[in-house]
Amino acid sequence: MSSASIAPLLSIRDLHIEFDTPHGPVSAVRGINLDLAPAQTVAVVGESGSGKSTMAAAVNGLLAGNGRVTSGQILFEGRDLVQASEAELRRIRGSGIGLVPQDPMSNLNPIQRVGTQIAEVLKVHGQASGRAAHARAVDLLDMVGINDPARRARQYPHELSGGMRQRVLIAIGLACRPRLLIADEPTSALDVTVQKVILDELQSLTAEMGTAVILITHDLPLASERCDEALVMFRGDMIERGPAARVMQAPQSEYTRRLIDAAPTLDAPRLVRSPTTASPGTPGSQRVLAELVQARKEYPGAARLFGRAAPFVAVEGMNLKIPRGQTVAVVGESGSGKSTTAKMLLRTEQVTTGDIIFDGLAVTRLRRKRLHDFRRRVQPVFQNPYGSLDARWTVGASIEEPLCIHRIGTPATRQRKVEEALDAVALPRDLASRLPAELSGGQRQRVAIARALVLDPDLVVLDEAVSALDVIVQAQILKLLADLQEKLGLSYLFISHDLAVVRQIAHHVYVMQHGRIVEHGETEALFAAPQQEYTRQLLAAIPGVTPLVRAGAQKAPSLRPPQTETPATTDVPADPRHRSATARTA
Amino acid sequence: MGRYLLSRLLGGAATLLAVLTFVFLLVRFSGDPVRLMLPDQATAEDVAAMRHALGLDLSLPVQYLTFLQSAVQGDLGISLRQGRPALDIVLERMPATLELALISFSIGFFIAVALAVISEVSGSRRLNTLILWIATARQSVPPFLFGILLVLIFSVKMNVLPAIGRNDWSSYVIPVATIASFEIALYLRLIGSAFEEMRASDWVRTARAKGISRPRLVLGHMLPNALLPVITVAGVNLGVLIGGLVVLETVFNWPGLGRLIIDSVSQRDFPVVQAGVLMIACAFVVINLLVDFIYAALDPRVRHS
Numbered sequence: 001m002s003s004a005s006i007a008p009l010l011s012i013r014d015l016h017i018e019f020d021t022p023h024g025p026v027s028a029v030r031g032i033n034l035d036l037a038p039a040q041t042v043a044v045v046g047e048s049g050s051g052k053s054t055m056a057a058a059v060n061g062l063l064a065g066n067g068r069v070t071s072g073q074i075l076f077e078g079r080d081l082v083q084a085s086e087a088e089l090r091r092i093r094g095s096g097i098g099l100v101p102q103d104p105m106s107n108l109n110p111i112q113r114v115g116t117q118i119a120e121v122l123k124v125h126g127q128a129s130g131r132a133a134h135a136r137a138v139d140l141l142d143m144v145g146i147n148d149p150a151r152r153a154r155q156y157p158h159e160l161s162g163g164m165r166q167r168v169l170i171a172i173g174l175a176c177r178p179r180l181l182i183a184d185e186p187t188s189a190l191d192v193t194v195q196k197v198i199l200d201e202l203q204s205l206t207a208e209m210g211t212a213v214i215l216i217t218h219d220l221p222l223a224s225e226r227c228d229e230a231l232v233m234f235r236g237d238m239i240e241r242g243p244a245a246r247v248m249q250a251p252q253s254e255y256t257r258r259l260i261d262a263a264p265t266l267d268a269p270r271l272v273r274s275p276t277t278a279s280p281g282t283p284g285s286q287r288v289l290a291e292l293v294q295a296r297k298e299y300p301g302a303a304r305l306f307g308r309a310a311p312f313v314a315v316e317g318m319n320l321k322i323p324r325g326q327t328v329a330v331v332g333e334s335g336s337g338k339s340t341t342a343k344m345l346l347r348t349e350q351v352t353t354g355d356i357i358f359d360g361l362a363v364t365r366l367r368r369k370r371l372h373d374f375r376r377r378v379q380p381v382f383q384n385p386y387g388s389l390d391a392r393w394t395v396g397a398s399i400e401e402p403l404c405i406h407r408i409g410t411p412a413t414r415q416r417k418v419e420e421a422l423d424a425v426a427l428p429r430d431l432a433s434r435l436p437a438e439l440s441g442g443q444r445q446r447v448a449i450a451r452a453l454v455l456d457p458d459l460v461v462l463d464e465a466v467s468a469l470d471v472i473v474q475a476q477i478l479k480l481l482a483d484l485q486e487k488l489g490l491s492y493l494f495i496s497h498d499l500a501v502v503r504q505i506a507h508h509v510y511v512m513q514h515g516r517i518v519e520h521g522e523t524e525a526l527f528a529a530p531q532q533e534y535t536r537q538l539l540a541a542i543p544g545v546t547p548l549v550r551a552g553a554q555k556a557p558s559l560r561p562p563q564t565e566t567p568a569t570t571d572v573p574a575d576p577r578h579r580s581a582t583a584r585t586a
Numbered sequence: 587m588g589r590y591l592l593s594r595l596l597g598g599a600a601t602l603l604a605v606l607t608f609v610f611l612l613v614r615f616s617g618d619p620v621r622l623m624l625p626d627q628a629t630a631e632d633v634a635a636m637r638h639a640l641g642l643d644l645s646l647p648v649q650y651l652t653f654l655q656s657a658v659q660g661d662l663g664i665s666l667r668q669g670r671p672a673l674d675i676v677l678e679r680m681p682a683t684l685e686l687a688l689i690s691f692s693i694g695f696f697i698a699v700a701l702a703v704i705s706e707v708s709g710s711r712r713l714n715t716l717i718l719w720i721a722t723a724r725q726s727v728p729p730f731l732f733g734i735l736l737v738l739i740f741s742v743k744m745n746v747l748p749a750i751g752r753n754d755w756s757s758y759v760i761p762v763a764t765i766a767s768f769e770i771a772l773y774l775r776l777i778g779s780a781f782e783e784m785r786a787s788d789w790v791r792t793a794r795a796k797g798i799s800r801p802r803l804v805l806g807h808m809l810p811n812a813l814l815p816v817i818t819v820a821g822v823n824l825g826v827l828i829g830g831l832v833v834l835e836t837v838f839n840w841p842g843l844g845r846l847i848i849d850s851v852s853q854r855d856f857p858v859v860q861a862g863v864l865m866i867a868c869a870f871v872v873i874n875l876l877v878d879f880i881y882a883a884l885d886p887r888v889r890h891s
Binding site for chain 2: 060062064065090091092093094095097098099101102103106107108109110111112117120121124125156158159169172
């Protein structure tokens with residue numbers, strides 16, 4: 001594992017990167033050092049804004065237009081890429097250094113066949129031309145595990161699933177058998193079960209080709225599982241570097257330790273108490289707040305020249321009970337119908353058949369005034385805190401709006417309620433006059449929660465509400481949700497693809513697949529003894545978890561319980577200059 | 587795909603029907619043509635006889651149905667002034683307008699694409715700004731004024747190009763330059779902003795990470811994507827251009843459709859107005875159908891929906 005004996009393939013020396021912004025230069029990466037031997041793998045771990053992707057972009061010479069390396073060297077096979085001409089870089093890109101980018105949905109040319117896009121990299125590097133290049137592209141698709149590769153090669157990106165598109169991107173990255181592959185969060189946008197398969201594939205292919213890998217990730221357990229070395233970054237600085245297993249088990253820095261602690265694992269303590277022993281199993285009917293009864297949702301099929309295709313059934317035979325003051329989680333992969341379930345309960349999507357019972361009354365067909373009243377009692381919080389707040393409204397105005405819509409209170413009492421809501425989510429009151437752009441992601445999600453709470457709802461529907469947050473912030477928000485539930489007696493419907501998170505927060509879990517519930521039960525029972533193969537697959541796909549750890553037989557000594565206090569460093573407003581600079585590199 | 591194109595065809599037919607109805611009503615409600623056609627000393631009997639001969643004494647719905655029936659058969663009435671079929675008169679003038687519009691549009695569009703591509707391939711911010719600056723300056727001058735300026739310079743002062751009329755190739759230069767320069771500015775800005783947006787996109791960065799050259803990136807990847815939104819605008823805009831040449835045809839004394847319609851309106855020659863407006867609408871519908879076909883050919887996502 002030591003790279004001293006072999007000449008390094010890549011050697012980064014004291015790298016500094018800056019972005020020019022209207023407010024002057026902003027430093028994004030400071031003093032990174034890294035040596036990577038051939039065929040070695042290194043993980044660069046950090047939260048969003050840590051500079052990890054910026055560093056990777058610099059290696060490829062693909063920094064955003066306003067970014068530049070201010071000092072330091074990037075030696076690739078002895079040649080300094082910082083000084084290299086654009087033509088030299090072009091020869092290296094794709095052939096010497098491959099890239100597998102993050103989001104498979106946005107990283108392919110939408111109007112070009114995927115085979116053509118793979119063949120192009122072979123053509124520009126003179127490895128094949130014409131028909132031979134296309135034949136090689138088909139072989140590459142086969143290599144990355146795509147069935148019927150000849151047909152797929154002729155298809156366009158929109159005809160392929162996310163997992164398949166990511167495989168296409170891997171095929172492009174590895175087409176010329178590069179010596180170095182930069183994998184920038186290659187699976188963050190994919191479902192957990194697909195994630196594991198893709199990572200396995202990537203790992204075996206690079207091992208076979210002898211390709212060194214820089215794996216950019218926010219997921220430390222995943223990094224330690226897959227890589228030789230790990231490099232932890234925080235706000236542009238290198239915090240820690242060492243063998244991945246050592247960094248995971250005996251972190252040297254306080255920040256790394258926090259990162260590890262915050263990562264939801266299946267042996268972390270739960271944030272909620274199990275349902276009282278008095279009501280085991282299914283809760284009694286008087287304690288049920290909301291219920292879906294045989295709910296079914298179908299969407300009309302695609303329009304054809306004559307008539308329509310068969311309708312698409314998103315959810316079928318859905319029976320779900322949400323007890324008062326408890327959290328019910330719905331888990332499953334994308335497309336499993338979990339978000340549709342949330343929308344049906346919120347009454348933003350109408351059930352096709354079946355019923356929705358809320359507080360003892362059927363709300364399935366409510367309209368106008370009574371629907372309006374129902375909405376006051378059921379409030380949503382969505383995944384993306386950047387998209388769910390109006391950028392031109394102050395935080396206070398956003399939180400107050402539901403009160404205005406429901407004509408609650410006078411301006412003065414509304415103001416008080418806004419302040420109370422901010423108190424409840426542990427945000428300072430003076431934040432009310434700020435705009436979302438001045439807030440960090442975690443603060444924005446707190447604002448979204450405050451907006452939901454201001455109406456004193458009975459039920460809050462949390463649709464992937466912590467999925468877009470960095471692990472440390474995520475842990476804080478989960479703690480907040482659990483506290484609020486304790487204090488206000490709230491019920492939650494918690495939609496998530498992340499079972500480790502679900503285990504921490506939920507009392508009951510429903511597992512969905514292809515629009516149906518395949519398994520449900522009390523959280524601890526379900527995690528201890530999953531009955532269905534699909535549930536076991538979901539559990540096994542969580543990185544950093546082995547069946548042994550799950551059974552509690554082999555607990556890593558360094559794992560500590562999550563910190564309950566709010567660490568101040570990560571949830572402060574992000575410097576807007578810093579963000580505008582890093583956003584451009586994303 | 588089949589359904590997409592069928593729906594576009596039906597949409598086109600509905601548009602034409604709407605236009606037919608509109609011109610029918612417009613002409614009926616904009617003054618009595620019979621009074622204008624007859625000499626001042628005509629008696630009430632003369633007027634009534636004339637109205638009867640033209641079918642104007644029938645009820646509006648009956649007139650409408652008769653109008654639609656003959657329109658479908660290609661009969662748009664007889665010119666009240668010239669005594670010839672209105673459609674023939676319109677079709678005689680149509681080529682002059684189409685010629686001017688299509689030549690100007692094609693030249694403008696291709697120069698715009700070329701300039702945008704050159705600027706993007708060069709990657710020079712300064713060149714980009716310069717081109718955009720000139721384009722904006724040109725766009726801010728109204729076409730008729732710009733045309734008159736060209737006439738002043740090249741016809742009056744230098745005497746190298748004819749100022750008006752439609753004769754040999756030289757008479758095309760000033761009108762085409764006037765319109766095309768405006769089109770260049772329009773499309774240059776559209777394509778430029780599409781490039782701008784794409785430059786920061788994920789897939790362009792991924793394409794660059796393959797090691798492809800800038801010309802290849804711009805021509806092979808960015809331009810086809812940038813043209814998708816642009817051709818939709820181009821279709822509408824070309825239609826507007828054909829219908830909107832009236833002013834410039836007047837400035838350059840160009841014997842096109844626009845001038846014919848203007849003249850016919852002032853003469854209350856409503857069959858010719860009807861036929862002219864209908865032809866412009868037809869051109870509009872046909873162009874937009876073509877755009878829809880081209881769009882489907884370029885964008886697989888539309889083709890497969």
